[in-house]
Amino acid sequence: MITQSAPAAIIVEGLTKRFGNFTAVEDVSFQVRRGEIFGFLGPNGSGKSTTIRMLCGLLSPTSGRASVLGYDIVRDAEAIRLNIGYMSQKFSLYEDLTVEENLEFYAGIYQLSPRRIKQRKQDILAMAGLLGREKSITGTLSTGWKQRLALGCALIHEPGLVFLDEPTGGVDPVSRRN
Structure with missing residues (x-):
């Protein structure tokens, strides 16, 4: 409250x-x-x-x-x-990197320790429903999966405030609801 x-x-x-x-x-x-x-x-x-x-x-x-x-x-x-954390309306993901590599890249930008990166990566993969997709090339993911990954990248460093710019744009109704 x-x-x-x-x-x-x-x-x-x-x-x-x-x-x-x-x-x-x-x-x-x-x-x-x-x-x-x-x-x-x-x-x-x-x-x-x-x-x-x-x-x-x-x-x-x-x-x-x-x-x-x-x-x-x-x-x-x-x-x-x-x-x-900032999730723009246009994906700021690296299409040629894997899901895991994108998370590691953003964690590195925010200077998370290797130990913290490992923990946050697992937390984000679970939160976003991306477990089992760690090795998938980002460019091959559907818009809904990319949206989940982009949100994970925006949250990886546990920011005090998050800006979401059109977070459900181009996402199917089921993913949007989730």
Whole structure:
């Protein structure tokens, strides 16, 4: 249960992003408390992914300010990336690597110890229902299995906050429900 005194995990004030003359995000403000589930709803092109990319420290805002887990999205972008999980709407998996190699790659990015990698890899494989598929080449997996693996890669380092951008896009109804 979230209490009113739960600290804010995300604070956004007047966030705007322009690409030349095109305004993708305009004057967005909101707060998300720790432990809260928050979602953006809107049509394609309404700025949802652009806002998420700014909050992940991947895109700089044109104006406004925001913090994620207490880190400023402009000054502390690297710290944000180390403390969050991000699953983009386009898979960030390496198609020519196996399921296991993708998990190991992402665990290495987050500098997990070899012992921790082994444990987290098993946890993720079990959570995602990928046990027995460790040696499968990622490019041969169905969209639903790739989605599970991408989620596992976003969670491998046990982040304090997870951004999911269209996590069920292109996934069959049964996988979506799971």
